[in-house]
Amino acid sequence: MSLLQVENIIKRFGGLLAVDSVSFSVPRGAVFGLIGPNGAGKTTVFNLITGNYGPNGGSVIFQDRDITGQPTHRIVAAGIARTFQTIRLFANMAVIENVLAGCHCRMRSGPVAAMLRLPSQHKEERQALSKAMAELEFVGLFDQAENLARNLSYGNQRLLEIARALASDPRLIILDEPAGGMNELETAALVSLIARIQARGITVLLIEHDMSLVMKACEQLVVLEYGKKIAEGTPAEIKKNPLVIEAYLGSDDEDF
Amino acid sequence: MKPAAGQIRKTAYAAIILLWMVAPLFIGKYWTDVLNNVAIYAVLGLSLNIILGYGGMFHMGHAAFYAVGAYTTAIVNTAWGVPVLWLMPAAGLAAGLFALVVARPIIHLRGDYLLIVTIGMVEIVRIALINNVFGITGGANGIFGISSPSVFGFQVNSIVAPAHYFYLVTAFLAITIVLFYLLENSRFGRALKFLCSDEVAAQGSGINTAGYKLAAFVIGAVWAGMTGTLYASKMGFISPESFSFWESVVMFMIVILGGSGNIAGVLLGAALIIGLPEIFQGLQQYRLLIFGLALMIMMIFRPQGILPPKPRSYPIDKLEKNEVSF
Amino acid sequence: MEQFFTQLTNGLAVGGIYALIALGYTMVYGVLKLINFAHGDLFTIGAYLGLTLLTSLALTDHIGGIAGILLLAVMAMGLVGIIGILLDRAAYKPLRTSPRLSAVVSALGASIVLSNTVMLVYGPSTRVYPQGLLPSQVFYIFGLPVPVMRFIILGASILLMIGLYVFIQRTKIGTAIRAAAIDQDAARLMGINVDRVIMLVFFIGPALGGAAGVMVGLYYGQITFTMGWTYGLKAFTAAILGGIGNIPGAMVGGLLLGVIEALGAAYISMAWKDAIAFFVLILILIVRPTGLLGERVAEKI
Numbered sequence: 001m002s003l004l005q006v007e008n009i010i011k012r013f014g015g016l017l018a019v020d021s022v023s024f025s026v027p028r029g030a031v032f033g034l035i036g037p038n039g040a041g042k043t044t045v046f047n048l049i050t051g052n053y054g055p056n057g058g059s060v061i062f063q064d065r066d067i068t069g070q071p072t073h074r075i076v077a078a079g080i081a082r083t084f085q086t087i088r089l090f091a092n093m094a095v096i097e098n099v100l101a102g103c104h105c106r107m108r109s110g111p112v113a114a115m116l117r118l119p120s121q122h123k124e125e126r127q128a129l130s131k132a133m134a135e136l137e138f139v140g141l142f143d144q145a146e147n148l149a150r151n152l153s154y155g156n157q158r159l160l161e162i163a164r165a166l167a168s169d170p171r172l173i174i175l176d177e178p179a180g181g182m183n184e185l186e187t188a189a190l191v192s193l194i195a196r197i198q199a200r201g202i203t204v205l206l207i208e209h210d211m212s213l214v215m216k217a218c219e220q221l222v223v224l225e226y227g228k229k230i231a232e233g234t235p236a237e238i239k240k241n242p243l244v245i246e247a248y249l250g251s252d253d254e255d256f
Numbered sequence: 257m258k259p260a261a262g263q264i265r266k267t268a269y270a271a272i273i274l275l276w277m278v279a280p281l282f283i284g285k286y287w288t289d290v291l292n293n294v295a296i297y298a299v300l301g302l303s304l305n306i307i308l309g310y311g312g313m314f315h316m317g318h319a320a321f322y323a324v325g326a327y328t329t330a331i332v333n334t335a336w337g338v339p340v341l342w343l344m345p346a347a348g349l350a351a352g353l354f355a356l357v358v359a360r361p362i363i364h365l366r367g368d369y370l371l372i373v374t375i376g377m378v379e380i381v382r383i384a385l386i387n388n389v390f391g392i393t394g395g396a397n398g399i400f401g402i403s404s405p406s407v408f409g410f411q412v413n414s415i416v417a418p419a420h421y422f423y424l425v426t427a428f429l430a431i432t433i434v435l436f437y438l439l440e441n442s443r444f445g446r447a448l449k450f451l452c453s454d455e456v457a458a459q460g461s462g463i464n465t466a467g468y469k470l471a472a473f474v475i476g477a478v479w480a481g482m483t484g485t486l487y488a489s490k491m492g493f494i495s496p497e498s499f500s501f502w503e504s505v506v507m508f509m510i511v512i513l514g515g516s517g518n519i520a521g522v523l524l525g526a527a528l529i530i531g532l533p534e535i536f537q538g539l540q541q542y543r544l545l546i547f548g549l550a551l552m553i554m555m556i557f558r559p560q561g562i563l564p565p566k567p568r569s570y571p572i573d574k575l576e577k578n579e580v581s582f
Numbered sequence: 583m584e585q586f587f588t589q590l591t592n593g594l595a596v597g598g599i600y601a602l603i604a605l606g607y608t609m610v611y612g613v614l615k616l617i618n619f620a621h622g623d624l625f626t627i628g629a630y631l632g633l634t635l636l637t638s639l640a641l642t643d644h645i646g647g648i649a650g651i652l653l654l655a656v657m658a659m660g661l662v663g664i665i666g667i668l669l670d671r672a673a674y675k676p677l678r679t680s681p682r683l684s685a686v687v688s689a690l691g692a693s694i695v696l697s698n699t700v701m702l703v704y705g706p707s708t709r710v711y712p713q714g715l716l717p718s719q720v721f722y723i724f725g726l727p728v729p730v731m732r733f734i735i736l737g738a739s740i741l742l743m744i745g746l747y748v749f750i751q752r753t754k755i756g757t758a759i760r761a762a763a764i765d766q767d768a769a770r771l772m773g774i775n776v777d778r779v780i781m782l783v784f785f786i787g788p789a790l791g792g793a794a795g796v797m798v799g800l801y802y803g804q805i806t807f808t809m810g811w812t813y814g815l816k817a818f819t820a821a822i823l824g825g826i827g828n829i830p831g832a833m834v835g836g837l838l839l840g841v842i843e844a845l846g847a848a849y850i851s852m853a854w855k856d857a858i859a860f861f862v863l864i865l866i867l868i869v870r871p872t873g874l875l876g877e878r879v880a881e882k883i
């Protein structure tokens with residue numbers, strides 16, 4: 001049974017057809033990869049799923065509900081969390097505070113409760129804090145909690161983005177090039193982190209350039225080129241697909 | 257070293273509070289009135305700080321909300337004789353509703369566009385007041401004969417006895433500081449700081465950025481509106497000139513120069529921008545020139561303001577291990 | 583009909599002035615993506631410098647009315663242009679790599695500094711331009727009277743705009759300005775001296791604003807040190823109306839706003855005249871923030 005279905009989704013930027021009627025469906029519990037040369041439209045597909053862009057056509061179905069064109073915060077509340085290709089942390093805030101941003105949508109108390117210092121608000125803050133610490137521990141940043149986000153190494157910043165996304169208790173986590181800028185050791189740790197996320201029952205959808213990571217981590221892949229889906233299948237199938245080989249050889253992009 | 261620094265700061269705060277509280281006993285009417293103005297602008301600065309400081313929205317029309325509150329107070333008080341302090345909630349409500357209506361369509365605008373539009377808004381409000389909208393604002397002359405506040409039957413006349421008014425406005429300032437401190441350190445305050453830092457990331461983390469921006473506007477406006485009540489009852493009359501674009505600029509400077517997003521910084525900003533020109537009377541005509549230069553110089557050397565906010569610390573060491581769970 | 587015609591020609595003349603000022607906003611925005619809030623005050627300075635030159639040099643006595651005013655306008659333009667470059671050096675150049683909003687605050691500070699400097703130098707009261715320098719006849723078009731002054735104002739602003747347009751479209755430097763407006767980094771890689779382009783833009787824009795200042799002095803006969811901010815906001819509205827960063831847009835927006843304002847004052851309410859531009863501004867930013875001629879771009883995430 002599929003958790004997320006993308007159906008004939010289309011996105012235009014002026015004259016450019018960045019995503020051309022792409023469809024795929026992500027099974028519940030899977031680690032699913034979206035690959036393709038640079039500029040193929042992968043990030044744009046993510047932005048369409050998370051409501052950062054409105055599609056020019058097609059629909060996104062999540063847990064059997066049509067979420068097309070909904071505002072991003074609703075989509076996060078519905079259970080889709082994401083990270084960004086270009087790291088977008090709250091750079092001048094503490095690491096722990098960044099993770100608390102993810103907790104936000106699972107909390108309730110508003111400004112009046114805060115000004116009146118209601119006990120429920122107090123309790124909720126404490127719970128959020130421990131939840132955030134737990135997520136930091138999960139990604140291995142427990143001792144960085146009080147550091148400023150901008151002082152983390154590049155790899156750790158990627159992990160912090162994952163922790164922030166996890167803090168919103170997602171059903172589906174979307175990772176845009178999570179290994180970007182990581183060294184080999186960090187990448188290996190990331191593969192095991194992805195497995196542990198999957199073990200928590202969270203479905204993973206990722207874009208990645210590092211092919212060895214994709215082959216290790218993903219169970220199923222969709223390949224995009226020039227905004228179109230050109231192939232779909234298991235890593236082994238994709239490796240043999242002539243269209244895919246041509247797409248990658250045709251670009252000076254990645255060793256494949 | 258850290259606890260010592262914290263200790264020094266606490267002592268300094270206590271000393272400042274003490275000095276502030278006893279000041280009217282020593283400084284005479286004129287200077288007490290100056291302190292009254294400082295306090296009023298401090299509250300206005302703090303209310304703008306919610307929008308501009310935490311939320312990072314370049315709002316330069318705050319005087320419009322202040323005006324709505326002051327005019328609500330003046331109109332209802334002079335027409336029906338309702339005691340002014342009772343009108344504080346009404347003034348806040350009116351300003352809040354006004355903000356809800358006008359801010360809704362503009363909050364999505366990018367920084368500098370928002371700035372221009374809010375300038376337009378405050379100008380439209382001023383022109384509307386001059387044109388005597390609905391025939392109730394008294395046109396360019398404004399409204400006279402607003403009563404002074406009365407607390408438990410005790411008349412607080414700011415002209416005859418500025419010191420009495422001083423303690424009234426100080427009480428309001430104190431309440432504001434406490435409430436806004438709690439607000440700053442809550443889910444709400446955090447959400448504003450997130451969207452200020454990176455709006456896309458805040459949305460992506462599940463924060464309803466448009467909703468929070470609007471809420472910030474409304475809360476800021478409610479407070480500016482209530483301050484309008486204090487102002488109207490202090491002066492006894494109000495006119496459109498009291499709520500010009502320049503009034504907004506002064507509030508803006510208080511926040512930006514003092515320390516955007518930091519309560520202590522805003523208080524310092526109010527003291528400097530309202531108090532300093534009184535001390536340097538001889539330089540009165542250079543006042544704006546100097547503030548303008550200060551804005552330019554600050555942006556180069558200290559864009560966060562004189563007292564920028566410190567990163568917030570969280571009591572993570574107080575968490576028990578068994579509380580850490582998914 | 584007569585009132586309509588009167589207001590239309592008046593609106594076009596004022597609109598030409600708005601358009602000239604709007605060009606300064608739009609050119610700076612095009613290259614730096616910065617709203618130069620102090621631009622309106624440069625316009626004020628133009629008006630005051632024009633007055634000083636007019637009264638102190640007495641050019642009009644020596645070389646005749648029209649020639650004298652032309653020469654003096656050119657001098658005022660040059661001086662305001664230089665002040666524009668200095669403004670950039672002092673207020674914006676140090677902040678090129680800072681967050682955008684720092685530059686906005688600095689611009690606001692600069693605006694306060696400039697207008698208050700004018701006040702300290704020339705005094706806070708309204709100053710009067712000498713009258714009778716330009717012909718005050720009235721033309722009749724289809725039997726409807728139009729003061730010749732309106733033609734002169736509109737004609738002068740259109741000439742300046744055409745000049746600018748040709749300069750931007752046809753010359754090498756103009757091409758460099760357009761290239762820098764599209765992509766500064768790419769322009770730099772292509773060997774364009776972007777700093778020079780910025781300097782030029784901060785000369786031309788304020789110079790046109792200065793010319794507009796002189797025109798306002800001649801047209802209305804009186805100037806105040808605070809007029810820059812009203813005119814500035816209206817001209818900014820004109821720039822937005824046409825699509826900020828877009829040079830023909832600023833011209834169209836300026837003329838359109840002038841006409842809307844004049845007709846609105848006549849047919850809706852004189853008392854609300856100054857609010858009309860703000861309503862237009864708010865409306866356009868809500869409905870079509872890219873302006874009439876602008877293109878929408880989505881932020882890349």
Ligand SMILES: Nc1ncnc2c1ncn2[C@@H]1O[C@H](COP(=O)(O)OP(=O)(O)O)[C@@H](O)[C@H]1O
Nearest residue numbers: 013018038039040041042043044880881882883
């Ligand atoms: N906001 C945008 N505006 C205009 N073009 C865009 C925008 N976002 C992406 N594009 C274009 O869409 C295409 C696909 O981009 P993207 O989805 O980022 O590719 P990928 O992530 O596969 O490398 C590219 O040509 C890119 O330039």
Ligand SMILES: [Mg+2]
Nearest residue numbers: 042043044085
């Ligand atoms: Mg991408």
